[in-house]
Amino acid sequence: MYTFKDATKEDVDNVMQKAWSAFESYRSFSIKQRAAFMHAIANELTSHASALIPIAMAETHLSESRLQSELTRTVFQLNSYADACEQGNWLDVRIDKVISDRQRPRPDLRKMLIPLGPVIVFGSSNFPFAYSTAGGDTACALAAGCPVIVKAHPAHAQTSEEAASCILKAAKICRMPEGIFTHVHGVSFEVGKELVLHPLTKAVGFTGSLSGGKALFDLATQRKDPIPVFAEMGSINPVYLLPEKLSESALDQAKTYAASINLSVGQFCTNPGLIIGIDGPDLQTFIKNLGEEIKKVSPSPMLHAGIAKSFIANRSKALAQNDVHTVAVSDTRPGENESYPTIASATAQAFMNNPVLHQEVFGPYSLVIKCRDVAEMKSVAEKMEGQLTSTLIATENDIQQNLSLVDKIKDRCGRIILNGVPTGVEVCLSMQHGGPYPATTDSRFTSVGADGIKRFARPVCYQNWPDNLLPDELKDGNPLKIWRTVNNQLTRD
Amino acid sequence: MYTFKDATKEDVDNVMQKAWSAFESYRSFSIKQRAAFMHAIANELTSHASALIPIAMAETHLSESRLQSELTRTVFQLNSYADACEQGNWLDVRIDKVISDRQRPRPDLRKMLIPLGPVIVFGSSNFPFAYSTAGGDTACALAAGCPVIVKAHPAHAQTSEEAASCILKAAKICRMPEGIFTHVHGVSFEVGKELVLHPLTKAVGFTGSLSGGKALFDLATQRKDPIPVFAEMGSINPVYLLPEKLSESALDQAKTYAASINLSVGQFCTNPGLIIGIDGPDLQTFIKNLGEEIKKVSPSPMLHAGIAKSFIANRSKALAQNDVHTVAVSDTRPGENESYPTIASATAQAFMNNPVLHQEVFGPYSLVIKCRDVAEMKSVAEKMEGQLTSTLIATENDIQQNLSLVDKIKDRCGRIILNGVPTGVEVCLSMQHGGPYPATTDSRFTSVGADGIKRFARPVCYQNWPDNLLPDELKDGNPLKIWRTVNNQLTRD
Numbered sequence: 001m002y003t004f005k006d007a008t009k010e011d012v013d014n015v016m017q018k019a020w021s022a023f024e025s026y027r028s029f030s031i032k033q034r035a036a037f038m039h040a041i042a043n044e045l046t047s048h049a050s051a052l053i054p055i056a057m058a059e060t061h062l063s064e065s066r067l068q069s070e071l072t073r074t075v076f077q078l079n080s081y082a083d084a085c086e087q088g089n090w091l092d093v094r095i096d097k098v099i100s101d102r103q104r105p106r107p108d109l110r111k112m113l114i115p116l117g118p119v120i121v122f123g124s125s126n127f128p129f130a131y132s133t134a135g136g137d138t139a140c141a142l143a144a145g146c147p148v149i150v151k152a153h154p155a156h157a158q159t160s161e162e163a164a165s166c167i168l169k170a171a172k173i174c175r176m177p178e179g180i181f182t183h184v185h186g187v188s189f190e191v192g193k194e195l196v197l198h199p200l201t202k203a204v205g206f207t208g209s210l211s212g213g214k215a216l217f218d219l220a221t222q223r224k225d226p227i228p229v230f231a232e233m234g235s236i237n238p239v240y241l242l243p244e245k246l247s248e249s250a251l252d253q254a255k256t257y258a259a260s261i262n263l264s265v266g267q268f269c270t271n272p273g274l275i276i277g278i279d280g281p282d283l284q285t286f287i288k289n290l291g292e293e294i295k296k297v298s299p300s301p302m303l304h305a306g307i308a309k310s311f312i313a314n315r316s317k318a319l320a321q322n323d324v325h326t327v328a329v330s331d332t333r334p335g336e337n338e339s340y341p342t343i344a345s346a347t348a349q350a351f352m353n354n355p356v357l358h359q360e361v362f363g364p365y366s367l368v369i370k371c372r373d374v375a376e377m378k379s380v381a382e383k384m385e386g387q388l389t390s391t392l393i394a395t396e397n398d399i400q401q402n403l404s405l406v407d408k409i410k411d412r413c414g415r416i417i418l419n420g421v422p423t424g425v426e427v428c429l430s431m432q433h434g435g436p437y438p439a440t441t442d443s444r445f446t447s448v449g450a451d452g453i454k455r456f457a458r459p460v461c462y463q464n465w466p467d468n469l470l471p472d473e474l475k476d477g478n479p480l481k482i483w484r485t486v487n488n489q490l491t492r493d
Numbered sequence: 494m495y496t497f498k499d500a501t502k503e504d505v506d507n508v509m510q511k512a513w514s515a516f517e518s519y520r521s522f523s524i525k526q527r528a529a530f531m532h533a534i535a536n537e538l539t540s541h542a543s544a545l546i547p548i549a550m551a552e553t554h555l556s557e558s559r560l561q562s563e564l565t566r567t568v569f570q571l572n573s574y575a576d577a578c579e580q581g582n583w584l585d586v587r588i589d590k591v592i593s594d595r596q597r598p599r600p601d602l603r604k605m606l607i608p609l610g611p612v613i614v615f616g617s618s619n620f621p622f623a624y625s626t627a628g629g630d631t632a633c634a635l636a637a638g639c640p641v642i643v644k645a646h647p648a649h650a651q652t653s654e655e656a657a658s659c660i661l662k663a664a665k666i667c668r669m670p671e672g673i674f675t676h677v678h679g680v681s682f683e684v685g686k687e688l689v690l691h692p693l694t695k696a697v698g699f700t701g702s703l704s705g706g707k708a709l710f711d712l713a714t715q716r717k718d719p720i721p722v723f724a725e726m727g728s729i730n731p732v733y734l735l736p737e738k739l740s741e742s743a744l745d746q747a748k749t750y751a752a753s754i755n756l757s758v759g760q761f762c763t764n765p766g767l768i769i770g771i772d773g774p775d776l777q778t779f780i781k782n783l784g785e786e787i788k789k790v791s792p793s794p795m796l797h798a799g800i801a802k803s804f805i806a807n808r809s810k811a812l813a814q815n816d817v818h819t820v821a822v823s824d825t826r827p828g829e830n831e832s833y834p835t836i837a838s839a840t841a842q843a844f845m846n847n848p849v850l851h852q853e854v855f856g857p858y859s860l861v862i863k864c865r866d867v868a869e870m871k872s873v874a875e876k877m878e879g880q881l882t883s884t885l886i887a888t889e890n891d892i893q894q895n896l897s898l899v900d901k902i903k904d905r906c907g908r909i910i911l912n913g914v915p916t917g918v919e920v921c922l923s924m925q926h927g928g929p930y931p932a933t934t935d936s937r938f939t940s941v942g943a944d945g946i947k948r949f950a951r952p953v954c955y956q957n958w959p960d961n962l963l964p965d966e967l968k969d970g971n972p973l974k975i976w977r978t979v980n981n982q983l984t985r986d
Contacts, residue, residue, distance in 0.1 A: 083981075084981075094923040094944070095923055096921040096922060096924075106921070109923040111923040111924070116936075117904070217719070221710075221711075225878075226934065228937070396962065399962055407517065410607070415956055416953060417957060418958045418959075418962075420600060420956060424597070426599055426600070426602060428589040428602060429589060430587040430603055430954060431604070432604050432952045434952075436951075437718045441719065443609075444951045446952065458907075459907070459939065460907060461907065461909070463908055463910040464912060464913050465911045466911075468889075469889065469892055483983050488576075488922060
């Protein structure tokens with residue numbers, strides 16, 4: 001069914017030259033014009049829903065309703081990031097005016113973010129719309145003023161083609177320069193490599209596996225001129241069950257977590273893959289009921305054959321480790337390319353001594369870790385790698401009694417959830433979707449929410465420029481009416 | 494004279510364990526407490542000026558007045574970054590409140606920057622106070638909530654000791670935890686390597702050479718968990734002379750630039766090492782007069798023997814390149830460890846074909862590049878590596894006629910100056926001291942100005958936390974009265 005040719009080295013060079021030429025004009029487009037383009041893409045996606053969704057259903061096995069809501073999310077992202085782009089707070093404008101009555105006068109200094117240049121986007125396998133071709137990285141890069149080159153995910157290349165054609169239609173309507181957006185195919189790693197190593201490439205966005213993201217990061221940092229790579233590489237999203245809260249709500253938590261583990265066949269990067277509690281009757285109740293719930297969940301087709309194969313292999317590997325016990329599996333045997341909902345358990349010691357148990361099993365699988373006491377739970381938290389999220393199931397008293405545990409957990413994640421589930425990533429400015437390595441390659445930035453625009457920009461200071469030669473963002477009269485820090489005070493005047 | 498022992502691997506481990514333990518309490522200190530500590534350091538430096546300055550004079554050969562003004566700058570940095578720390582804008586607080594009347598309710602989400610952890614600072618050779626032990630990187634890291642470990646620059650280790658003792662005194666006065674600041678010595682690269690590779694190290698600040706900065710960057714990015722390195726690695730700071738302005742002011746520019754090239758014996762990272770003009774009578778006038786001015790400048794002692802040796806070697810190497818002509822040297826022959834003020838010239842073709850001519854000659858040396866026309870000047874700009882600064886000497890008409898040249902220049906620097914000199918880096922929020930590689934390893938951050946605090950912090954999102962368990966920065970009542978973005982609107986309420 002896959003009928004696309006891998007881009008050659010010559011294709012890549014050609015694409016990058018065109019992207020650079022587009023950059024030379026797009027960089028000067030106003031934030032209003034960029035926002036209009038993003039709204040136009042959102043409109044095209046909306047009006048092509050009836051074409052996009054069936055193709056994505058065929059390629060990913062995701063349900064119509066899931067894909068419909070993902071498309072709605074994608075449109076919301078484009079529209080809300082467009083609004084943020086136009087609001088201009090992300091530009092971080094700082095102005096310090098001349099001080100002439102000083103021994104050595106201070107010159108006029110004005111700083112704002114400017115775009116980095118062409119950005120390569122590698123979309124995810126699990127979000128064919130929201131974190132792929134017309135997804136978050138593309139939206140952020142366009143808002144920042146950067147042309148985008150998307151390498152289609154081979155698992156949904158036709159969906160990607162369709163989304164790309166929506167973007168190109170919007171580009172035409174908005175009279176964007178040729179090269180503002182390009183779509184290339186590549187099954188081979190070589191295509192990605194050529195894109196990342198091209199001298200005109202200035203940044204990379206990636207959503208996928210640790211091995212894939214790390215390979216791109218290594219290529220990019222070892223370039224003659226290193227460039228930033230924003231790779232979101234998955235996570236096991238530990239959930240810490242604190243004693244008082246667990247005792248109050250073991251049954252509810254079991255139900256809630258069974259649902260979270262199986263949401264979208266466990267194929268979310270915030271899937272709770274690790275649940276840590278203190279051994280005793282409450283944890284036993286939790287485990288038993290979580291197991292009962294999981295037995296009732298039927299296997300479902302996974303995104304594609306490769307994902308299903310990896311799930312089966314990683315699950316088997318995890319279950320085969322010493323001191324890992326299978327708690328429960330679905331009562332129904334899976335068919336081809338289907339998931340096999342599974343809960344396992346292990347002791348804290350087994351977890352701390354075995355790095356395999358720290359690895360993500362992408363799919364509906366979760367490992368429960370039994371600690372002897374809170375001190376051992378703290379040791380587990382200390383041994384934890386960087387995560388997108390960590391969750392505390394805790395009463396206020398649990399928190400107050402364990403402040404240093406909370407600090408350790410916070411140190412190792414980008415989002416810390418209290419009494420909730422990690423699945424469900426809101427698109428808003430306060431979202432942090434990112435975290436210390438290996439969750440991402442750069443914990444200082446987010447890939448969800450309009451703060452993600454800043455990934456693709458850098459500050460430039462204008463010294464001693466007359467008002468009429470400055471960009472509108474920096475002019476004295478503040479014609480764009482954006483928030484700016486003038487002589488250390490935030491103001492819109 | 495150098496009497497300090499290199500830290501051993503065990504010393505480094507011991508230091509890092511103590512720094513981590515300090516981090517566990519310091520991270521929760523309020524921004525007011527952090528600011529008070531920084532003000533106390535500033536006070537100690539001020540009251541120890543009479544001890545600090547003679548030691549620095551002996552170690553660096555910088556003049557008393559230069560060192561006095563550098564100490565004043567260092568104190569200003571600490572005080573002004575302390576004010577910015579307490580003002581809290583840098584925390585980038587974003588709050589999105591619950592939306593309960595949605596199909597799936599939106600939870601309460603609140604984001605702020607939190608400190609990364611212990612930071613290693615490698616101070617510069619050329620700023621023994623302002624970008625060394627108690628300098629900009631240390632001030633920014635402390636403001637962010639990070640303990641600091643300074644590796645003393647071997648060229649001014651005694652000055653570094655004295656500054657460290659001021660910091661430790663301030664720490665005692667402010668009852669800071671042990672390990673909040675540590676000073677280690679190391680002549681061998683191994684000490685730096687151990688510090689950067691230690692698992693408890695979370696970020697690195699560096700000011701120095703390209704080879705030194707790149708080596709640390711490579712170590713840090715190839716760690717099991719890569720960490721950020723903010724290396725400011727020098728620059729040749731190109732100056733573009735546009736025709737109309739040059740014709741108006743060739744003599745004045747020659748005088749101004751002779752002074753800038755020789756400021757502090759040419760030992761500023763923003764020293765103008767490259768001046769690009771269009772060949773013709775105006776450029777000839779400029780070159781001739783710049784040469785006359787340089788002849789009058791006497792050689793002076795450089796910072797230390799190593800710097801002087803490098804200057805002489807790099808200068809000789811540059812002058813020995815094909816098609817490089819010596820325009821003028823000081824009328825006085827230099828003594829031992831002294832500079833030798835020099836102006837050379839070359840054609841644009843020679844510059845574009847020879848990477849050696851793109852390398853910094855740290856000291857009072859500048860190369861004038863003669864272009865045939867504006868088109869060739871544009872080619873030169875295109876071939877330029879990343880720079881801390883670029884300068885345009887231009888009338889408004891020159892700018893309007895050459896907008897694409899201006900874009901090319903802006904793409905390759907962090908600060909773009911119009912009709913001024915690059916030396917003189919103001920300490921204020923609008924300053925950008927940073928630029929595309931190889932000027933720095935991360936063009937998205939600055940090492941001068943309070944925005945530098947953000948280098949040592951990352952965002953964390955709190956989901957669904959009750960008000961009383963949130964940090965003050967995120968509480969509903971905004972007890973710290975800081976600016977925050979609440980439901981997409983900036984507010985102090």
